[in-house]
Amino acid sequence: QKEVEQNSGPLSVPEGAIASLNCTYSDRGSQSFFWYRQYSGKSPELIMSIYSNGDKEDGRFTAQLNKASQYVSLLIRDSQPSDSATYLCASNFEYNFNKFYFGSGTKLNVKP
Amino acid sequence: DAGVTQSPTHLIKTRGQQVTLRCSPKSGHDTVSWYQQALGQGPQFIFQYYEEEERQRGNFPDRFSGHQFPNYSSELNVNALLLGDSALYLCASSLGTLHTEAFFGQGTRLTVV
Numbered sequence: 173q174k175e176v177e178q179n180s181g182p183l184s185v186p187e188g189a190i191a192s193l194n195c196t197y198s199d200r201g202s203q204s205f206f207w208y209r210q211y212s213g214k215s216p217e218l219i220m221s222i223y224s225n226g227d228k229e230d231g232r233f234t235a236q237l238n239k240a241s242q243y244v245s246l247l248i249r250d251s252q253p254s255d256s257a258t259y260l261c262a263s264n265f266e267y268n269f270n271k272f273y274f275g276s277g278t279k280l281n282v283k284p
Numbered sequence: 285d286a287g288v289t290q291s292p293t294h295l296i297k298t299r300g301q302q303v304t305l306r307c308s309p310k311s312g313h314d315t316v317s318w319y320q321q322a323l324g325q326g327p328q329f330i331f332q333y334y335e336e337e338e339r340q341r342g343n344f345p346d347r348f349s350g351h352q353f354p355n356y357s358s359e360l361n362v363n364a365l366l367l368g369d370s371a372l373y374l375c376a377s378s379l380g381t382l383h384t385e386a387f388f389g390q391g392t393r394l395t396v397v
Binding site for chain 1: 332385
């Protein structure tokens with residue numbers, strides 16, 4: 173069974189703090205990982221992609237991948253109320269196809 | 285640069301009816317995938333189209349079918365609608381089929397009554 177697991181939250185952080193979102197996956201053969209942000213009633217918006225072990229930074233966002241532990245995380249620095257949304261972790265378990273498996277998402281609340 | 289566009293945005297259908305949803309991929313993209321997202325859940329993969337063929341399929345019954353046109357746009361058809369088909373249907377476009385980033389359209393909210 174190929175699965176992506178996320179804590180549903182909600183995760184509450186004060187404005188300006190670092191928000192840490194975590195995701196685990198079941199298949200060691202996973203090749204690529206993605207974080208999407210989804211506002212209520214809207215479609216998912218791609219934030220970050222990560223393919224190799226280590227950290228990848230883009231502005232206030234840092235994605236971290238540890239394939240040995242089958243663990244992906246997203247750090248949001250200087251969190252803003254506008255970051256309040258559900259964050260979806262996705263993995264492509266298939267070598268030859270872009271078939272994404274999504275977690276159920278973690279709801280983040282950033283309090284002013 | 286037009287992003288992924290889907291139509292219609294909202295739809296209400298009666299149980300047993302058939303529905304067709306449409307998607308135009310992002311400019312330059314040639315691969316379209318369809319996902320179903322139930323309330324409070326992550327998107328679930330339905331199928332993927334590349335070069336006008338269905339390349340991969342998720343765990344959805346044959347009532348769900350699709351098509352891709354030469355201009356890369358795609359349709360999702362659902363026959364014999366059930367109440368449980370009520371969901372947000374998302375189209376994702378990408379370039380090629382190998383580990384590339386996928387971008388979602390705004391979705392079609394389908395309600396079956």
